[in-house]
Amino acid sequence: MPEVVVPFAGDCPHRRKALEWVSERHIWPVTIAYGGEPWVKADALRPAVERSSADIIVLADGDCYTDGLPEAVRAVELGAPWAKPHSLVHRLTQASTEALYRGEKWTELDERPYHGVAGGGFIVARRETLLEIPMDPRFVGWGQEDLSYAIALHTLAGNAWLGNADLIHLWHPPQDRMSRMWGSVENKRLMKRYSAAKCKPALMRSLIEEIHASQPSEHALHTDSSL
Numbered sequence: 001m002p003e004v005v006v007p008f009a010g011d012c013p014h015r016r017k018a019l020e021w022v023s024e025r026h027i028w029p030v031t032i033a034y035g036g037e038p039w040v041k042a043d044a045l046r047p048a049v050e051r052s053s054a055d056i057i058v059l060a061d062g063d064c065y066t067d068g069l070p071e072a073v074r075a076v077e078l079g080a081p082w083a084k085p086h087s088l089v090h091r092l093t094q095a096s097t098e099a100l101y102r103g104e105k106w107t108e109l110d111e112r113p114y115h116g117v118a119g120g121g122f123i124v125a126r127r128e129t130l131l132e133i134p135m136d137p138r139f140v141g142w143g144q145e146d147l148s149y150a151i152a153l154h155t156l157a158g159n160a161w162l163g164n165a166d167l168i169h170l171w172h173p174p175q176d177r178m179s180r181m182w183g184s185v186e187n188k189r190l191m192k193r194y195s196a197a198k199c200k201p202a203l204m205r206s207l208i209e210e211i212h213a214s215q216p217s218e219h220a221l222h223t224d225s226s227l
Contacts, residue, residue: 002028002073002124003054006062007044009035014172019062021101021170027070028058041145042135049130057130059123063172068165072124080161082125082153087164089116097171110171118160119150121167129157134211136190142175144187148194155197155204 004026008019023030031052035044049057056076058069068085075083090113096106133156139145154160197203 001054002056002058003052004028004030004058004060005033005045005048005052006030006060007033007035007041008062009037009039009044012172015063017101018097018170018172022060022062022065025065026058026060029054032062038140039142040137040140042137042139045130045135046137049127049134052127055126057125057127059125059130061121063170064121064167065170066122066165066167068163069122069124071165072122072161072163075161075163076124076126081157081159082123082129083161083163084116084118084150085122085124085163085165086116086167087162088113089121089167089169091169092171094171100168100170106168113166116167117147117150118154119146119148121169123149123153125153125157129153133157133208136194136207136211137214138190138211139187141184141187143184144191148191151194151198152204152208155199155201156208 006019006023008015019032023032031048033044033048035041045059056073058073066086072083072085091110092100092106093108093110096108100106133152135145135149136152139148150160193207194204197207
């Protein structure tokens with residue numbers, strides 16, 4: 001049976017409500033992978049993936065929902081190296097998000113639907129793939145960790161199976177970052193290394209080896225299978 005791993009940190013009540021709403025709708029066991037401060041998504045995910053007994057793992061953001069996961073899991077079961085279940089992202093307004101929580105239909109979006117960045121929202125892959133090609137813990141804070149991870153998976157594991165399901169992004173206050181596109185100067189610099197290694201397996205392997213060779217993070221982490 002697949003396992004859903006959701007990275008999470010902080011005490012924002014809006015993020016917590018989103019996490020509760022999406023977790024209730026996943027059809028497989030959910031593990032909440034808690035991270036510390038500063039936020040490092042890779043450090044939150046790693047111990048949960050290592051401890052999992054599932055063959056296939058869904059990495060799922062705590063503010064997103066899609067009904068495309070069963071098809072994506074099936075694609076990985078049939079041999080796809082990894083899968084992105086969604087296509088268009090629907091970023092809800094606060095009013096639409098609160099309506100959804102009340103069981104009503106959402107009607108308003110913060111912006112026009114757009115094609116989601118590979119690596120953002122959801123990734124479905126075999127556990128062994130996620131262990132061999134880990135997310136880079138040198139991305140601190142928010143920004144670039146998802147896209148860099150998709151580039152690494154594409155370069156070393158192969159082409160993703162691409163689904164066409166919609167993704168619902170629930171409203172919450174935005175996180176601190178340099179801009180909507182860039183998380184920080186340091187993340188931007190590291191992202192450029194991943195971009196340079198795209199479709200260059202030897203160069204990408206050297207980046208991944210830097211991760212494997214690094215010492216465990218000093219950030220305090222734990223995982224929990226309940227809310």
